[in-house]
Amino acid sequence: MKEWPTVGEMSDIGRLVLLGAPLGNPADASARFREVLATADVVAAEDTRRLTRLARDLDVTVPGRIVSYFEGNEERRTPELVEVLAAGYLVALVTDGGMPSVSDPGYRLVRAAVDAGVPVTAAPGPSAVTTALALSGLPVDRFCFEGFLPRTPGARRARLRALAAEERTLVFFEAPHRITGALADLAAAFGADRPAALCRELTKTYEEVLRRPLGELADWAAGGEPRGEITVVVAGAPAAAPERPDDDTLRAAVAAREAAGLSRRDAVTEVATEYGLRRRDVYTVVHA
Incomplete structure (x- = not known):
């Protein structure tokens, strides 16, 4: 195993800490987030440059080794990090925003660490899912998170048809270059009048929350490609009335x-x- 710098006292077995990172506003970082960054032996980051900027904004020095951990190298990097954990190091995992493994890198490492008997914990923090739900003005007592829809139009439409009767509030992530098509397909599958909210650039300078029926949101997106990170919240389907017995x-x-x-x-x-x-x-x- 390669040599890794030790920041704190090593133990017989290490520990993996998932860090909930700010969605946009650095002030949302918790005290524990800062503490773990300053004490971890290794920090696995989705974007190392972004992490460096965030640490600078927080006035936190990261003495441990910073390594990249993103979709393109998860499979190769995971065994290396498990080896580091098994050797007694403290490893922190941080993504570009929100909780690791929630439509972000992290699931593979968590699963591998659990299988290796390594303790896994979290410094909870911001989540685009719950933030968008809270801001949407839609029912939040029961909801389901669908993450990113399929990339191809055919697969996306098939998935939406399968969800059209879902009575719980739905939460989706979507990329700016696909949001116009996604909203048009949502309106076609769920009905143009279905209440929804489009949340863009949450907690950032240009935060925007549009609470409109799906048809209006589709028209809005078609008027000019939205930018930034987008979360869409859609009201569930109306509950079906019980069938009248004879x-x-x-x-x-x-x-x-x-x-x-x-x-x-x-x-x-x-x-x-x-x-x-x-x-x-x-x-x-x-x-x-």
Whole structure:
């Protein structure tokens, strides 16, 4: 194994720390983020130049060795870093913004470190997913993160068709040069009136949040290619109304509740609520 500089006291086995990096504003870096940067033996960064600028903005000296860790070298670099961890070094992993491994490099290293019995922890920080959700003005009690859509139009449209009935709020990442096509396909698959929010350059100087139906967002993007990092939040599909049962089923449901001890009024109310019907209509069926 190559020689690595030791910043702190080595142990029998190292530790991997995932660092939640600022999305744009350096002031969002936590105290622990700064501490780990200043004490790690090795810092694996998605963009080493960007990390160097961030450390300078934070007035943090990084005494450990800085190595690149990005999509193009993850497969080759991961075994090297696991070897370093197994030797007792502290390794920090940082991406260009947000949490590592969330549509960013990191999953391979986390998986390999876990398999090697190396402790993995995090200095939590900013996340474009939760930030965009909070700013969107859309329901956030239940959501799902889809990351980047497929690059080719055909695969993208197929994926969106599969998601069209999803009732949870959806979160997507998209590149500026693909956002126009992606929004047009979203509007076609989900409906032009589906509420959505486009969040661009979060926490940066030119932050922009557009809360409009998908059709309007598609028209806006077609008017000029947006720039910067983009997160799109889309409202889930309306819940499907329960299928109305036939009259005999409704009578049986009311009778079963009455047999269990409910009054007819309460039994009718429960059945009406269960099937999304007006109580009056259920009464009419029961008394017919």
